[in-house]
Amino acid sequence: MTPVSARTTGTVRVVGTGLLGTSIGLGLSAIDVDVVLDDVSPSTLALAVDYGAGRRTGEADAPALVVVAVPPDVVAAVVAAELARYPDAFVTDVASVKAGPLSALEAVGAATERYVGSHPMAGRERSGPIAARADLFLGRPWVITPHAGSTAGQSAILEGLALDLGAIPVRLPADRHDDAVAIVSHAPQLVSSLLAARLVDAPDHATDLAGQGLRDTTRIAGSDPALWVQILSANAARVLPVLSDLRDDLDAVLEALADPAAPGAQRALADVLAAGNDGVARIPGKHGVDLRTTTLTVLIDDRPGQLARLLTEIGELGVNLEDMRLEHSPGAPIGIVEVSVLPEAAGGLEADLDRRGWRVA
Missing domain, CATH: 1.10.3660.10 (6-phosphogluconate dehydrogenase C-terminal like domain)
Incomplete structure (x- = not known):
């Protein structure tokens, strides 16, 4: 795989080592970001560390970014605690509901000027660190929900995090999300x-x-x-x-x-x-794709010649392209190419593209 320079700088603290938290740790660790982990469950934390999602939090750690990945009913409380514990850190959470936590934080007088919620639109039916994957977010939207007290620079930090993990950043107010x-x-x-x-x-x-x-x-x-x-x-x-x-x-x-x-x-x-x-027909990346084909999602850099190179290499591999869809998020440095091939060709194509340095979800 081609080496990737991380946009995320400093130490990232991930609180909650379930599916999302561990996947974030795995993805960031893979590009040499310093990740420290914490969880109320010692066994869950130990498993995430063993899988390589990061190291245990030390007393001297001073994270630049804290990512709270805990169950929805405790998100606001944990975010408030992290804001108080690390007064120089910027804090986000990855819960699937955004307006409630923000209102709860404002109600208790938490330092919301250092908080912006976010939500990666990715997941699996399985849960826990054992189900985590470094590529879980590849090609998926990552919603960022700025509020009246936040800054454009803070949203940019989260956009960098999303892009580092292969996701597509999207900004939406919490209510619209x-x-x-x-x-x-x-x-x-x-x-x-x-x-x-x-x-x-x-x-x-x-x-x-x-x-x-x-x-x-x-x-x-x-x-x-x-x-x-x-x-x-x-x-x-x-x-x-x-x-x-x-x-x-x-x-x-x-x-x-x-x-x-x-x-x-x-x-x-x-x-x-x-x-x-x-x-x-309105679902991005589907649009009536024949169920007799298998779709692979490939992330390409937004620069001249990348799409042509991908299609040329698929042809060199002897795979017939049944269908293709190209998506691009405005302002994002990557594009998403969905290629549809016969099911029997999908496994070999995915492996071959990976060996050639393409990022395949």
Whole structure:
């Protein structure tokens, strides 16, 4: 792999060594950033250190940046404690809800002028340091939520952190972030879980027929219930209207299915399905990619010739490109290329591109 110069300087303290915290530590350590770790669980901390995510925090450590990666219900308290413990440090958190922690910090008079929340839009169904990956954030949005008391320089620090980890920085106010994740993350989690719950009492001959469609729609139903109870509770006011609208749409479907021959019933079903087509077309990086292909995400530098070189090398490797999508975040020094190939070619292509120095997610 081509050596990468870190934008993040000084010591980074990561509080919480679960999936996100350990992944951040692994990614930063891989580019020689000094990472110190802390966790209320000694065994979880020891495991993250053993995996190479960083070293244990020492009394003499004076971090420049503190990243709080703890469960949502204790984020504000931990951020406040870190602001008080390290008066010269800049503090962020990576919780999936942003408005609540900021309000809580302001209510207790914490030093919010040294705090800006953030949220990497990445994760896995598995949790804990054993599931962590240094490339977890590659090509994923990393939302930064500046507020009235923060500075552009502080947001720039977090943009550097995101880019160091291969993510795409995006700035949004906390309220707009919480509105967005309600519809693209939190409501889908509940819908997936509700659908998967129908399988509990399903007969074996039904589940034996399950294909990729069911796996796709229920994949995130394997997520940690305890964590999601906290997330949904913290963003309940924004998730509720999304689910209410979904209930109304479902009621219309139920009415049509109750009498498919009734006037307008077929049209109602067609409208729902067509609206789904339109919605899928708005998801970045998907846009109706054929499920018979496999998509690899490759990060390329935003400079002349990089895309041409990537496509040329894929051709040199003897792989036929079935489809391609290029995305670029304004102001970001990297682009995201999604290449779709036949499934049997994907594994070899990923390994070959990695050996040639490309960053593949």
